[in-house]
Amino acid sequence: MSVITVAGGGSGYTPGILLTALKFKKEFPISEVRLYDIDHERNADMGIIMNYLFEKNHEQIKLVVTEDPQVAFTGCDFVFSQIRVGGMKMREKDEKIPMKYGLVGQETCGVGGFSYGMRSMKGFLKLVGFIEKYAPDCWILNYTNPETIIAESVRRQFPKIKIVNACDMTIGIEELLEESFGYDRNNFICQYYGLNHFGWYREIYDVSRGKDILPEIIEKIKTQGFKLDGMDPSWAHTYGVMADMVREFFPQYLPNNYLQYYLYQDRAMEKEDPNYTRANEIMDGRLKKIKDTVAKIKENRDLETIDYESESHGQYIVQIAISILHNQNGRFMLIVPNKGAIPNLRQDAVVEVPCYVNARGIEPISLRYDIPDLHKGLMEAQVASEKLLVDAFFEHSYQKALEAFTLNQTVPNATVAKKALNDLIEANGDYWVELN
Numbered sequence: 001m002s003v004i005t006v007a008g009g010g011s012g013y014t015p016g017i018l019l020t021a022l023k024f025k026k027e028f029p030i031s032e033v034r035l036y037d038i039d040h041e042r043n044a045d046m047g048i049i050m051n052y053l054f055e056k057n058h059e060q061i062k063l064v065v066t067e068d069p070q071v072a073f074t075g076c077d078f079v080f081s082q083i084r085v086g087g088m089k090m091r092e093k094d095e096k097i098p099m100k101y102g103l104v105g106q107e108t109c110g111v112g113g114f115s116y117g118m119r120s121m122k123g124f125l126k127l128v129g130f131i132e133k134y135a136p137d138c139w140i141l142n143y144t145n146p147e148t149i150i151a152e153s154v155r156r157q158f159p160k161i162k163i164v165n166a167c168d169m170t171i172g173i174e175e176l177l178e179e180s181f182g183y184d185r186n187n188f189i190c191q192y193y194g195l196n197h198f199g200w201y202r203e204i205y206d207v208s209r210g211k212d213i214l215p216e217i218i219e220k221i222k223t224q225g226f227k228l229d230g231m232d233p234s235w236a237h238t239y240g241v242m243a244d245m246v247r248e249f250f251p252q253y254l255p256n257n258y259l260q261y262y263l264y265q266d267r268a269m270e271k272e273d274p275n276y277t278r279a280n281e282i283m284d285g286r287l288k289k290i291k292d293t294v295a296k297i298k299e300n301r302d303l304e305t306i307d308y309e310s311e312s313h314g315q316y317i318v319q320i321a322i323s324i325l326h327n328q329n330g331r332f333m334l335i336v337p338n339k340g341a342i343p344n345l346r347q348d349a350v351v352e353v354p355c356y357v358n359a360r361g362i363e364p365i366s367l368r369y370d371i372p373d374l375h376k377g378l379m380e381a382q383v384a385s386e387k388l389l390v391d392a393f394f395e396h397s398y399q400k401a402l403e404a405f406t407l408n409q410t411v412p413n414a415t416v417a418k419k420a421l422n423d424l425i426e427a428n429g430d431y432w433v434e435l436n
């Protein structure tokens, strides 16, 4: 039986992950769940929700809600980490401040993502320190963003820690292909490569048809487009721009939707309201839902409307845990040190590629082929900018931060890079390390 700790327990993703774990209790039996957070109210709220959901499912699982890292991590087997350092209010600043300078404002991309990355490194590395102290043998299954920057900083400071860095975006894209064109992604063997939120599908082999169906998919995107009706408007716009990337510019590969922020900033930002961004949508959506649910439980009303359920975000990370526990060699897109997986990209890059996961950990799969110059050029520059940001963090270097901002592939010149950097330094205060 496993003891699992959710770091960032107050997250709206917690129910989906834990309900998924319950769905797979045969392969992943759990004796205890601990919610760990630094925000008492967020953690307590989620404790009320999870206690209700465990009771509703007649689950006899010990639930601990704590802000004490020693209580949270001592003896745990898995940590599911999903923290947002600075919360949604700082995400709002990450999204709005860059737009003042005509730059992309986004959670994980552009200088907004760099602002988040500087906060996230400081908070996440402290968290990993607790885990190394209280549960050195556990597995950290990490969703905390920005994934490439987190992965690089952990690789430098905790080279021995057992961590898996995962992103659910490729799952979201493959589910979009299912919903739009009737495929079953369980039949897919995907050749995908990139940085996190900065990648391309080169092949989607469909085992039920014995062939690569990517050319057929590209044709359907060009002629039919994706099925977007009923989708969250923010995501519908994103996938609409992704289809245009294929249709109007680069039809050879299926791009990750986040490339819109690097290749089509005008299109990506056309829908943005500088006064009401994605962070505001989430505050009025996912976060409000948590509060509403707690009220229903406390007042014992409308319980049938509580609709948290297992979904792909949770399934992905739980399947990774099961693949470790049962030495399954499951195949997952993970964020790992390159070390030759992409042969013609710098070895020390942190990349997102297919990996096997077993009891020994992660085994990246070599692509065996060189990637094209367009992708290599974009990735080499972005990798360098992200490494400079991690250098800036560890060296407390303003100069390295300015170089990172200038080289970020969403930034046109050093002048605007410096203005945005100085503004974000002020906005972040102690959330960032001091830069000299």
Ligand SMILES: NC(=O)c1ccc[n+]([C@@H]2O[C@H](COP(=O)([O-])OP(=O)(O)OC[C@H]3O[C@@H](n4cnc5c(N)ncnc54)[C@H](O)[C@@H]3O)[C@@H](O)[C@H]2O)c1
Residues within 6 Å of the ligand: 007, 008, 009, 010, 011, 012, 013, 036, 037, 038, 039, 042, 043, 082, 083, 084, 085, 086, 087, 088, 123, 124, 127, 142, 143, 144, 145, 146, 147, 166, 167, 168, 169
């Ligand atoms: N990798 C992926 O593909 C993927 C997918 C979805 C979400 N995410 C990431 O998961 C994280 C959570 O997203 P969310 O929308 O639920 O955020 P959220 O703000 O709603 O919840 C995050 C929780 O983390 C807590 N927290 C903040 N700093 C902490 C710290 N130092 N220690 C412990 N807890 C801390 C907050 O109090 C909050 O309860 C974010 O980093 C987000 O970017 C990643």
Ligand SMILES: O=P(O)(O)OC[C@H]1O[C@H](O[C@H]2[C@H](O)[C@@H](O)[C@@H](O)O[C@@H]2CO)[C@H](O)[C@@H](O)[C@@H]1O
Residues within 6 Å of the ligand: 107, 108, 145, 167, 168, 169, 170, 171, 172, 173, 235, 278, 282, 313
């Ligand atoms: O804007 P958000 O906070 O709703 O989502 C940002 C995340 O988007 C991607 O992940 C999921 C997302 O978590 C889920 O809510 C849904 O919208 O589908 C997305 C793709 O599966 C992205 O991978 C994460 O890194 C972002 O944090």
Ligand SMILES: [Mn+2]
Residues within 6 Å of the ligand: 166, 167, 168, 169, 197
């Ligand atoms: Mn992601």
